[in-house]
Amino acid sequence: xxxxxxxxxxxxxxxxxxxxxxxxxxxxxxxxxxxxxxxxxxxxxxxxxxxxxxxxxxxxxxxxxxxxxxxxxxxxxxxxxxxxxxxxxxxxxxxxxxxxxxxxxxxxxxxxxxxxxxxxxxxxxxxxxxxxxxxxxxxxxxxxxxxx
Amino acid sequence: xxxxxxxxxxxxxxxxxxxxxxxxxxxxxxxxxxxxxxxxxxxxxxxxxxxxxxxxxxxxxxxxxxxxxxxxxxxxxxxxxxxxxxxxxxxxxxxxxxxxxxxxxxxxxxxxxxxxxxxxxxxxxxxxxxxxxxxxxxxxxxxxxxxxxxxxxxxxxxxxxxxxxxxxxxxxxxxxxxxxxxxxxxxxxxxxxxxxxxxxxxxxxxxxxxxxxxxxxxxxxxxxx
Numbered sequence: 001x002x003x004x005x006x007x008x009x010x011x012x013x014x015x016x017x018x019x020x021x022x023x024x025x026x027x028x029x030x031x032x033x034x035x036x037x038x039x040x041x042x043x044x045x046x047x048x049x050x051x052x053x054x055x056x057x058x059x060x061x062x063x064x065x066x067x068x069x070x071x072x073x074x075x076x077x078x079x080x081x082x083x084x085x086x087x088x089x090x091x092x093x094x095x096x097x098x099x100x101x102x103x104x105x106x107x108x109x110x111x112x113x114x115x116x117x118x119x120x121x122x123x124x125x126x127x128x129x130x131x132x133x134x135x136x137x138x139x140x141x142x143x144x145x146x147x148x
Numbered sequence: 149x150x151x152x153x154x155x156x157x158x159x160x161x162x163x164x165x166x167x168x169x170x171x172x173x174x175x176x177x178x179x180x181x182x183x184x185x186x187x188x189x190x191x192x193x194x195x196x197x198x199x200x201x202x203x204x205x206x207x208x209x210x211x212x213x214x215x216x217x218x219x220x221x222x223x224x225x226x227x228x229x230x231x232x233x234x235x236x237x238x239x240x241x242x243x244x245x246x247x248x249x250x251x252x253x254x255x256x257x258x259x260x261x262x263x264x265x266x267x268x269x270x271x272x273x274x275x276x277x278x279x280x281x282x283x284x285x286x287x288x289x290x291x292x293x294x295x296x297x298x299x300x301x302x303x304x305x306x307x308x309x310x311x312x313x314x315x316x317x318x319x320x321x322x323x324x325x326x327x328x329x330x331x332x333x334x335x336x337x338x339x340x341x342x343x344x345x346x347x348x349x350x351x352x353x354x355x356x357x358x359x360x361x362x363x364x365x366x367x368x369x370x371x372x373x
Binding site for chain 1: 209231
C-alpha cells in the first residue's frame with residue numbers, strides 16, 4: 001500500500017518505520033525537519049517538510065495516489081481537519097486519525113471518520129490491569145511496540 | 149434595538165477579530181457570548197465588554213460548549229486565528245447542537261472551498277478580502293473594485309468602465325464571460341439597470357459581475373483591451 005502519514009512524532013515515526021519495514025510505500029509529513037531524525041538513517045520512505053493541512057504539501061507527499069492516510073499530529077483539531085481533507089477532497093480510501101479527546105473522537109466517528117482515541121485505550125489497559133491483573137499492552141503493541 | 153428578534157450569537161475566539169465583532173454585535177443589540185481560552189485575555193475582554201458576555205474555556209471542548217447555551221444559538225462564529233479550530237468548533241456546533249448557521253473565519257484562502265465542502269455555511273476569508281482590496285488599490289486606478297463577496301466561493305466585481313473601454317457601444321450579450329459568470333447589474337447615472345442581453349453599454353457605465361472564475365486582473369483585461 002501507499003500510505004501518507006502526517007506528523008512525525010513518536011506515533012508517526014513508529015508507524016512509518018513499521019509500515020516501511022513491511023514493504024509499504026510511506027511518505028511522512030512534518031513541519032520541523034528535525035522531527036525526521038526519529039525515523040533513523042535506514043528509513044527508506046519519503047520525508048516531506050511542510051504543513052499537513054495544506055493541499056500543496058499533501059500533493060507533494062503523493063496523497064493523490066495514496067491508499068491510506070493517517071493523521072497523528074499533536075493537536076486533535078489539526079488531525080480532524082487533515083483527515084477530512086484526505087477523505088473528502090483527495091478521496092483516500094482508508095483514512096484514520098489519532099485523537100486525544102474521547103468526546104471528539106466519538107463525535108467524529110459517528111460522522112463516519114475513523115478515529116483512535118489513545119486516551120481511552122491507555123486508560124482501559126491500565127484499568128484492566130487493576131481489575132484482572134493482566135497487562136495486555138504487549139498483545140496490542142505487537143512487534144512494533146518494542147525497539148529491537 | 150429593533151422589533152424583530154435577533155439571534156443569540158456565540159463567538160469563539162477573543163482575539164482582535166472576535167473582540168471587535170462581539171463589540172459591534174453587542175452595540176447593535178445582539179445577545180452575544182464571546183468564548184476565550186486564555187484567562188488573562190478573557191479578563192481584559194470582560195473589562196471592555198462586560199462580564200456577562202465572556203466565558204473562559206476551550207471552544208472545541210464539547211463539555212464546555214454545552215455550558216454556553218449553544219443549543220439555542222442562531223449563529224456560531226469561529227473567529228480564532230487557527231483554521232482547524234474554527235472548522236472543528238463550527239462542525240461540532242452544527243452536528244451536536246443543531247446550530248442553524250455557522251460562520252468560520254478562514255486564514256488560508258485555499259480553505260474556503262474545503263470549509264464549504266465540510267458543511268460550514270459561511271467561510272469568510274479575511275485574507276482574500278484584504279488581498280482583493282489592496283490589489284485594487286495597487287493598480288492605481290479605481291476602475292475595478294469590490295472584488296470579494298466570497299461566501300459562495302464567488303466574487304462580485306464592480307467595474308467602472310474606463311473612458312476608452314472597447315465594451316462601450318457593445319451589447320451586454322457581447323461581453324465574453326464564461327458560463328459561470330454573469331453581469332448581474334449595470335449602474336448608469338447612479339441608478340441600477342437590469343442588464344438585458346440587448347442593452348447597449350454606454351460610456352460611464354459601471355458593471356457588476358458575479359463570477360466564480362474571474363480575478364481583478366482578468367476583469368481589467370476584459371474591459372480595457
